[in-house]
Amino acid sequence: MTTAMPVEAPNGFSALSLSPTVLAALNRARYYEPTPIQAAFIPEALQGRDVIGQAQTGTGKTAAFLLPFLDSWRDNNEPGPQALILAPTRELVVQVAEEAAKLAPSKHCRTVAIYGGQRFGTQLAALKMGCSLAVGTPGRLLDHLSRGTLHLDRLRYVVLDEADRMLDIGFRPDIEKILRRCPQRRQTMLLSATLPPPVLRLAQRYMREPLNINLSPERLTVDTIRQYFITVDPEKKLDLLLRLMDREKPKQCIIFCERKRWADELYRDLRHERHRVAAMHGDLQQSERNKIMKRFRDGEIVYLVATDVVARGIDVTGISHIINYDLPEDPESYVHRIGRTGRMGADGVAFAFVTPEQGKQLTAIESFINMQVKEARIEGFEAFTRKIVQPEAPKTIVPIFGSRRQRRYSRRL
Numbered sequence: 001m002t003t004a005m006p007v008e009a010p011n012g013f014s015a016l017s018l019s020p021t022v023l024a025a026l027n028r029a030r031y032y033e034p035t036p037i038q039a040a041f042i043p044e045a046l047q048g049r050d051v052i053g054q055a056q057t058g059t060g061k062t063a064a065f066l067l068p069f070l071d072s073w074r075d076n077n078e079p080g081p082q083a084l085i086l087a088p089t090r091e092l093v094v095q096v097a098e099e100a101a102k103l104a105p106s107k108h109c110r111t112v113a114i115y116g117g118q119r120f121g122t123q124l125a126a127l128k129m130g131c132s133l134a135v136g137t138p139g140r141l142l143d144h145l146s147r148g149t150l151h152l153d154r155l156r157y158v159v160l161d162e163a164d165r166m167l168d169i170g171f172r173p174d175i176e177k178i179l180r181r182c183p184q185r186r187q188t189m190l191l192s193a194t195l196p197p198p199v200l201r202l203a204q205r206y207m208r209e210p211l212n213i214n215l216s217p218e219r220l221t222v223d224t225i226r227q228y229f230i231t232v233d234p235e236k237k238l239d240l241l242l243r244l245m246d247r248e249k250p251k252q253c254i255i256f257c258e259r260k261r262w263a264d265e266l267y268r269d270l271r272h273e274r275h276r277v278a279a280m281h282g283d284l285q286q287s288e289r290n291k292i293m294k295r296f297r298d299g300e301i302v303y304l305v306a307t308d309v310v311a312r313g314i315d316v317t318g319i320s321h322i323i324n325y326d327l328p329e330d331p332e333s334y335v336h337r338i339g340r341t342g343r344m345g346a347d348g349v350a351f352a353f354v355t356p357e358q359g360k361q362l363t364a365i366e367s368f369i370n371m372q373v374k375e376a377r378i379e380g381f382e383a384f385t386r387k388i389v390q391p392e393a394p395k396t397i398v399p400i401f402g403s404r405r406q407r408r409y410s411r412r413l
């Protein structure tokens, strides 16, 4: 994944509010752009909250959970580790330790790898020299804890890497014993490709209100999501949205637009009609985006008008509705967008607004998800303003535009 780039090139990680020493380490490692899991995970972790990251190996997940700790690392000459990382296998322990060494902001930020199969004495000698991070398999870590050769009183950052695999291998009792010996005041991170109930139970018991960031490949459609489309003229979309919202009364919804400018326009219009509206797209500063996401997660925002920047990885349990105000050009985006609702078995509804010209786009989505999307109607709502002036072939469709707002939407035709 490492790419060549001149050293003086701006480092994409600087948008994530990492310290200059960590940015220098990233430049040395030739990491110039955060991967999606890093971009989503790091800002949240830097705020001190517990985070669950659903991501597989090869996505940059190791740096995602290491960098927030390395950013807060202080050279305090303490013998005991400030961070503890639990991983299922020796290979993974070594890999994580190597990554930590590569990204360390200083040579005083030492990592010790602790795993079965290596002489106990070697690890003991390394631990005695003092370390900032301990990375290990649960069994051997527990050995050191029981013998009093590893002390966790300085610990403030704990990571359960590949938690699903650790539980599969049968490490649950060891993990729980270790976690019970960790200080209560700490940040806990959990990385897992999947979140089956045993992993969720572990998270519930040992994490504080964790945020879930999901970057695993989505299933093609989520069974719990009811999907509908409504045919509508572009200039009637806002009216349709308002009528639909009155009928559906969403707890929280994301209204997806295809372009940043369209999202801004819709936000400005919707703000006059509804309270608790916000817009979210890639032109906003990262800090602004973080603030909006926090307010959305806290339930302060009900209507989030957004581009595809929030289509992946956002897991807000209150999202009851997804509106594809603009049908996505790419069928895969449709799957990611609607996957923001119906999380963890909850009920979700997705509506797609389809203009008369977009029939083919809808068919492409249907064949991609391998199912038909049902048509929905809003009682008494006139979805078309356009009149067919000459019914004879070839048919000419003449738009009749009224208000300034309608004219603006007509530009999308």
Ligand code: AMP
Pocket (backbone or CB within 6 Å): 001, 002, 003, 030, 031, 032, 033, 034, 035, 038, 056, 057, 058, 059, 060, 061, 062, 063, 099
């Ligand atoms: P992981 O998913 O953590 O196993 O990482 C996969 C590989 O990607 C490792 O070799 C990392 O060193 C590398 N890597 C992680 N993040 C970045 C990045 N932002 N830029 C370039 N390479 C990266």
